Amino acid sequence: MPDWLQSRHALITGGGTGIGASAATHLNAAGAKVTVLGRRAEPLEFVRNIVGGTAVQADVTDRGDIDRAFDEARATNGPIEMLIVNAGIADSAPFAKTTRESWDRIIATNLTAAFDCAQAALPDLLASEHGRLIFVASVASLRGVPYAAPYAASKHGVLGLMRSLAVEFARTSLTVNAVCPGYVDTQMTSDSIARVMAKTGRSEEQSRAAIEGQNASGRLVHPDTIGTMIMTLCLAQSQDVNGAAITIDGGTSA
Numbered sequence: 001m002p003d004w005l006q007s008r009h010a011l012i013t014g015g016g017t018g019i020g021a022s023a024a025t026h027l028n029a030a031g032a033k034v035t036v037l038g039r040r041a042e043p044l045e046f047v048r049n050i051v052g053g054t055a056v057q058a059d060v061t062d063r064g065d066i067d068r069a070f071d072e073a074r075a076t077n078g079p080i081e082m083l084i085v086n087a088g089i090a091d092s093a094p095f096a097k098t099t100r101e102s103w104d105r106i107i108a109t110n111l112t113a114a115f116d117c118a119q120a121a122l123p124d125l126l127a128s129e130h131g132r133l134i135f136v137a138s139v140a141s142l143r144g145v146p147y148a149a150p151y152a153a154s155k156h157g158v159l160g161l162m163r164s165l166a167v168e169f170a171r172t173s174l175t176v177n178a179v180c181p182g183y184v185d186t187q188m189t190s191d192s193i194a195r196v197m198a199k200t201g202r203s204e205e206q207s208r209a210a211i212e213g214q215n216a217s218g219r220l221v222h223p224d225t226i227g228t229m230i231m232t233l234c235l236a237q238s239q240d241v242n243g244a245a246i247t248i249d250g251g252t253s254a
Contacts, residue, residue: 003031004235008130009077011035011070013060013117014087016043019136019184022227023084024051030231032082035073053077060087060113063120070120081128082234083121085114085158086136092147103150110154114161131174132234135162136226139182139249159245166243175242177233182249184221217250 010027014020015036024034024047034053036044037060044055054076058069070080088110091102118133125131138151141159145152159178166176197204225248232238233246 005030005032005082005231007031007033008081008128008234009033009035009073009079010082010084010234011037011073011080011121012084012086013037013113014136015055015084016040016047019181019223019226020084020086021047022223023086023230024053024227026224026227026231027082027084027234028052030234032234033077035077035080037069037073038087060117061108063116066113066116066120074124079124079127080121081124081130082132082134083117083125084134084136084230085117087113088136088154090148090151092151094147095149098149106150107154107157110151111157111161114158118161118165125174126169126172129173130234130236130239131172133162133165133174133176134230134233135159135176135178136230137162137178137180137245139180139247139252141178141180141245142247162245163243170242173239175233175239177241177244177246179226179229179233180245180247180249181221181226182247182252184223184226216252219250221248221250 010032012020012023015024016038024036028034028051034051035056036047037056037058038044039059041057048055054073056069056072058065060066089106091106114135125133135158137158138155140152141155162176162178229246229248233241
């Protein structure tokens with residue numbers, strides 16, 4: 001693969017598993033220096049051993065920890081020229097039984113952390129000739145989701161943040177976009193399958209089929225599909241893609 005990203009520094013939150021790990025692999029293959037950031041050391045080190053670069057532990061719900069981790073990443077790999085905001089969590093419950101604690105936890109991780117990470121990297125992103133800020137949102141950014149009101153609300157907020165920043169910085173070298181996956185073959189989806197099993201009494205096969213059926217294709221999206229799109233948005237040739245919410249869901253949103 002050509003050295004399209006020319007040793008530019010990409011930082012990926014939630015970089016140890018799933019979409020984040022796939023993004024790290026594709027960005028590294030295109031020539032980027034990669035920092036993977038997350039809470040758990042073991043999966044971060046696993047990814048780092050594959051792609052090289054740097055692994056940094058941090059809690060994205062703590063702004064001080066974000067600032068410390070970003071400074072650590074800069075010290076090794078230089079200014080952050082591409083920021084992939086991927087860290088996120090989900091839960092499900094009827095709205096009447098959704099606790100304030102669950103709401104606060106999901107909003108803090110999915111939305112407030114997106115604000116903090118974007119703001120912490122902004123000076124670097126604006127100084128770059130090809131700054132890239134990419135949010136991993138969800139098809140839940142685009143429609144209501146029963147039994148997942150906090151998650152859908154957080155992802156709607158991420159899309160509003162993305163669109164606002166895209167307009168604010170449209171006359172700079174920074175582009176701001178979002179990818180909006182459907183159900184992806186990741187641990188988060190496996191956790192959703194487990195919740196369906198626990199709450200409905202369905203078998204694992206039945207629960208998986210119910211989740212897969214939410215995508216029009218009838219299958220889960222492969223993480224590499226998302227990683228490839230993230231890499232593409234980071235290319236210099238993608239400079240005119242700005243403010244886009246790119247759905248990757250097997251045709252469900254068509």
